[in-house]
Amino acid sequence: MKTKDFLEAVRQKLKGLPEEDIKKALDFYEEAIRDRMEDGLTEDEAVDAIGTPDEIAEQILMDTPLPKLVKAKAKPERGFRVWEIVLLILGFPLWFSLLLAAGLIVLSLIIVIAALVLTFFIVILALGLGGIVLAVASVFALVAGGGSAALLQVGIAILCMGLAVLLFIPAKALTLWIVELCGRFGKWVKLKVINSRKKGDTTNE
Amino acid sequence: MDAQIKRGLLDILVLAAIKTEDSYGYKIIKDIKPYLTLSESTLYPILRRLEEGGFLTVNSQEHNGRLRKYYHITDKGMEKLNAFAEEWKEVMAIYDYVVREVDAA
Numbered sequence: 200m201k202t203k204d205f206l207e208a209v210r211q212k213l214k215g216l217p218e219e220d221i222k223k224a225l226d227f228y229e230e231a232i233r234d235r236m237e238d239g240l241t242e243d244e245a246v247d248a249i250g251t252p253d254e255i256a257e258q259i260l261m262d263t264p265l266p267k268l269v270k271a272k273a274k275p276e277r278g279f280r281v282w283e284i285v286l287l288i289l290g291f292p293l294w295f296s297l298l299l300a301a302g303l304i305v306l307s308l309i310i311v312i313a314a315l316v317l318t319f320f321i322v323i324l325a326l327g328l329g330g331i332v333l334a335v336a337s338v339f340a341l342v343a344g345g346g347s348a349a350l351l352q353v354g355i356a357i358l359c360m361g362l363a364v365l366l367f368i369p370a371k372a373l374t375l376w377i378v379e380l381c382g383r384f385g386k387w388v389k390l391k392v393i394n395s396r397k398k399g400d401t402t403n404e
Numbered sequence: 405m406d407a408q409i410k411r412g413l414l415d416i417l418v419l420a421a422i423k424t425e426d427s428y429g430y431k432i433i434k435d436i437k438p439y440l441t442l443s444e445s446t447l448y449p450i451l452r453r454l455e456e457g458g459f460l461t462v463n464s465q466e467h468n469g470r471l472r473k474y475y476h477i478t479d480k481g482m483e484k485l486n487a488f489a490e491e492w493k494e495v496m497a498i499y500d501y502v503v504r505e506v507d508a509a
Binding site for chain 1: 428429430431443444445446448449451452453464468470471472
């Protein structure tokens with residue numbers, strides 16, 4: 200494959216991204232091919248050594264922030280026609296409310312997850328603080344001659360504090376796990392968007 | 405290798421390759437080849453990420469009648485390299501210990 204065809208193929212796969220990003224990527228790969236040719240490779244060999252346009256495009260897309268990617272996908276290949284603009288304006292109450300609903304669902308999911316994590320730590324904090332207060336109170340109770348009831352209170356105080364320390368470990372692990380899961384989910388969404396781009400490409404051809 | 409570790413190591417490896425003098429894409433790949441085989445399609449996102457993070461700057465210079473991009477490490481990039489070297493002293497100490505124990509068996 201010749202350099203020009205190769206770069207054009209990559210450009211096609213990146214269609215919709217900002218022109219600045221595309222140009223930067225193409226410049227980089229053109230330089231890479233030229234440098235290899237200077238190193239003694241033929242043009243075909245140099246292009247082959249760089250990798251396939253598919254690989255290159257996928258690496259670039261995976262490294263592109265999700266909002267940019269979605270925007271690139273949503274961008275039509277040509278400008279909007281007049282009737283499309285009219286429809287967009289007329290349909291505003293419909294699509295806007297749908298978009299808003301979708302956005303709010305995502306937001307509420309995030310809040311639910313955050314609330315869950317927060318709950319763990321509040322429980323732990325409550326146990327810890329309760330234990331400390333109880334411990335202090337039981338000292339007074341012992342001094343005042345509370346007897347066995349005061350001793351029981353000391354036991355409960357120590358139990359509460361112990362539980363707080365003990366529960367902190369799984370709570371932390373769980374939080375880390377949730378964070379990692381969210382990261383993986385983000386990656387999965389990205390992959391979906393990239394793949395749907397690919398499908399869109401083939402139907403257009 | 406663990407993907408997260410590898411990603412971090414690649415950033416460091418690329419920064420190290422441009423530390424003593426400015427370098428360009430193909431040279432970076434050749435320089436680090438003895439340690440890790442890297443393709444352009446892997447290198448490009450790394451360079452972009454490092455540039456966006458302010459760890460290196462890019463300037464184009466003429467070479468054989470065309471422009472070639474040279475990458476220059478910033479102070480922030482130097483700091484990152486030094487921090488890595490510092491941090492990994494500990495890791496290497498653990499490594500030495502583990503290897504010694506494994507061999508001892």
